[in-house]
Amino acid sequence: MPAARTGRRAARGAWFGAALAALITAVALSVIVGANPLHPGAVLDTVFGGGSAESRFVVWEQRIPRTAAGLAVGAALGVAGALMQAFTRNPLADPGLLGVNAGAAFVVAVGITFFGVTSPLGYVWLACAGALLLTVAVYAIGSAGGRAAGPVRLTVTGVAIGAVFAGLTTGLTLTHPDAFDRMRGWSAGSLLERGVDVVLPVLPLVLVGLALALWAAPGLNSIALGADVARSQGVSVRRIQLVTLAAVTLLAGSATAVAGPLVFVGLVVPHVVRWTLGTDQRRIVLGSMVLGAVLVLAADVLGRIAVLPSEMPVGVVTAFVGAPVLIILVRRRSATAL
């Protein structure tokens, strides 16, 4: 029915329009709002080249890099979660399922405990290395014996290996109070003091990951109909799965490297998008990209002003922003499983 189709298309257009408007608002607020009380006019002036030395420092050195970090992290986690749920066909799947978070946390904890690493930039490289290491391990064990790693098998492997390393991390930090003190900050998930030096090296990884995700999305649509149907449509199932896993690793790894483990974003955003936009993976990936960024930025802005003069880490706030939305939607809609 052409009329219905036009209607649906218009609804989707409105959805993306609203999401983009929310994103722009979130970006603007993230630049304007902060512990340092600058007048919005002054901020605007500074953005376009004016402003005092102090306002230039606050806006250009602190808020804009931090906003960029929030955008990158949110988009990356949203998409990584969407891919993970599509790949495993499990609504409980989050971007950390392949061991990304556990690996990152373990290597960061080792770095803090034994090598005295204390800067966000140091954490970035440790977290990247850990995420990559453990994902490869999970995939290798998941596909041991020369068979392609099926989603269920990979899920259980990821959970098992992730748990082992999470346990090692807990054991390590509980026996080293200094490391515990730093790790409780890192593992809460925060965008504080994420400057250009932290964001810039990770940005290419995120962009490559997003590109891979968009490339794999049509193939994931076919795989959703079953591997046999996908093959008959000319889709190489193995290749799509590999590309998907590579994208998840890049996206979740770099997001965790920048901000620490923010598991909830990747878990909630794809559900919300699926219930409001439908089951086409291409739209889910795009929508998750935008909504993920909105969620992280909104949570970060709220965290800055919730407990003045101190700051609530973004990882603590995301659940309070995202969870009520999730509950309302799952109660209201005839929410689809996957």
Place this chain on the structure above:
Amino acid sequence: MSTAALDVGRRRIVVGIRGLTVVVGLRSALVGSVMLLVTVLLALLALALGDFPLTPAEVVGVVTGRVDGLPRIVVLEWRLPRAVAAVLFGAALAVAGAIFQTITRNPLASPDIIGLANGSFTGMLIALLVLGGSWPLLTAGSLIGGLAAAVLIYLLAYRGGLHGFRFIVVGIAISAMLASVNTWMLLRAELETALFASAWGAGTLNSVTAATAVPAGLCILLLLALVPLVTPAVRQLDLGDDAASATGVAVGRTRLAAVALAVCLVSVVTAVAGPIAFVALAAPQITRRLTGTPGIPFVTTGIVGGALLLGSDLIAQHVIPLTVPVGVVTVVLGGSYLVWLLIHESRRRA
């Protein structure tokens, strides 16, 4: 004409008397027996090892009532409560996990997803940080916190029936919020207090005494005795809601009863020992791989869970030089074993 053996499925034995019979898979029974033997051996070790080491002969002597004096006090009053608690707690967690994974048909499901672990940790943190907790207060806090979280999730997920998927999603949401609260409270707490709380949050048997182990153990035995009442219906739920109701199962009521049972099992354990991670998740998966059954055999799972927790506690107490909570060992041990099983499984099939 070749007489090919008629394939009647897996070998099973029928146990029972007139009308009251149980069909047991042969391999499940075998795995269960072996695991039971392992548990007994581990328990002997647990009773023998410690600052006052005893020989296995002395332990057996005490248990059979032939040895008296100090060894008797050491074994019966110091070590037995902890060992028995480890076995029963492990079994309780494992059976609860088996119930959850069967009714949600999801290998990732465990009582943790309905906020029990995070809820009881929140309750305990409030008791510790706000009310300046003594042990009874911490126990009450964790019990109330866990149950309150479960009830809240149930109420929010209930809408003309308890839909499995909605239940899981609401569970994720509330769990995440509680986890955030916990993170925040730990960030604000003094380092010493935060360390203590985190150790409890990982799950530990250090505070188990006869005074806590006996009532908790009795509760668990009572609850475990109720499990066979729901098992047949829960098995049908594993086929999916529609098929289950077609075979005459009251889907909603069964699910509620099973979830309530699992929640009570986990709550009792958590109140005494903190949220011991991973037994509920790993024990059913390990058992399923050992027995090779399509579903999760509940009794065997309980035995495996008991052995897993007892073994982990032995390692936490006697092998690792530093004091780490048993929950940490459980995760590493259970996880490694699961990984090994997965590798082994693929080798065998390849």
